[in-house]
Amino acid sequence: MTDSEEEKREENRKEDAKIREEGRKKEPSRTVFSKFLSHPLRIILVLLLIILLLLFLFWFYGLGGGGGKALPGSSDSLNASPSIQTQGTPPPETEIKVSVHRELNISFVPSDADTEAARALTCNVSWTDAATGSRETRLVSEDNMADFEFALEKTIRAWYIASASTAQDVPTVAVQMTPFPGEGTLQKITKIVHDVDSKISIMRLEK
Numbered sequence: 418m419t420d421s422e423e424e425k426r427e428e429n430r431k432e433d434a435k436i437r438e439e440g441r442k443k444e445p446s447r448t449v450f451s452k453f454l455s456h457p458l459r460i461i462l463v464l465l466l467i468i469l470l471l472l473f474l475f476w477f478y479g480l481g482g483g484g485g486k487a488l489p490g491s492s493d494s495l496n497a498s499p500s501i502q503t504q505g506t507p508p509p510e511t512e513i514k515v516s517v518h519r520e521l522n523i524s525f526v527p528s529d530a531d532t533e534a535a536r537a538l539t540c541n542v543s544w545t546d547a548a549t550g551s552r553e554t555r556l557v558s559e560d561n562m563a564d565f566e567f568a569l570e571k572t573i574r575a576w577y578i579a580s581a582s583t584a585q586d587v588p589t590v591a592v593q594m595t596p597f598p599g600e601g602t603l604q605k606i607t608k609i610v611h612d613v614d615s616k617i618s619i620m621r622l623e624k
Contacts, residue, residue, distance in 0.1 A: 519580050520544065521573060523606060524593040535598040538565040542572045547580050570609045577613050588617045595624040 521544045525535035538561070543554040555572055559565035577588060590610050592603055607619050 518545070519547070519586050519588045521576050521588070521590045522593065523569075523590065525596055525598045527596045531596075533596050535596040535602075537599075538562065540569070540598075542569070542576070544576050544580070566605065566609055569606070570612060573610060574613050577617070588614065589620055590617055591620040591622050593622045593624070595622075 521542065524541045524543070526539045526541065528534045528536045539556070539558040541554055541556055543552060545551070546553050553576075557565065557568045557572055559568055573590070580588065590606070592606055594603065603619075603621060610617050610619060
């Protein structure tokens with residue numbers, strides 16, 4: 418091999434090396450990420466990771482941090498006031514009041530000799546107890562008119578005071594005139610009742 422041939426080969430090698438060097442300079446640089454994505458399996462893995470991340474964000478903002486229901490153990494559920502109230506002192510029992518009319522009834526006992534006439538200085542006084550709803554009846558019977566009127570007024574006054582705090586309607590005294598107690602009896606009872614309270618209404622009853 419002559420010197421001229423050797424020189425040509427050396428020039429050709431240099432020319433080839435120069436061309437390869439210029440080709441590498443012209444090729445765009447590849448990042449680490451682009452090199453990583455060059456493999457198909459790696460691309461699929463990246464897509465799966467992105468999907469999982471999106472699902473997690475949807476779950477977190479949709480349930481935990483997006484204004485929805487607080488999850489058990491989350492800060493919202495821990496800081497929220499408990500819905501179950503602690504049992505304290507039970508409220509006092511409400512007093513049951515019986516709604517009754519504020520009415521007192523006076524009736525007379527038939528005479529042994531005449532059932533249409535009333536027994537002298539004797540009568541039954543009855544009313545409904547406003548607190549219990551039970552019927553109260555008291556017999557007023559005396560030997561003389563003064564004692565009879567005193568006992569009757571005492572009984573009427575006891576009823577009036579006991580019923581004052583529980584009844585709201587106007588108090589009424591109903592006098593049953595059968596059997597007949599005699600002339601002037603209703604006027605005397607009216608005076609006794611109005612001595613207790615002049616606002617009490619008097620009602621005459623006939624069978």
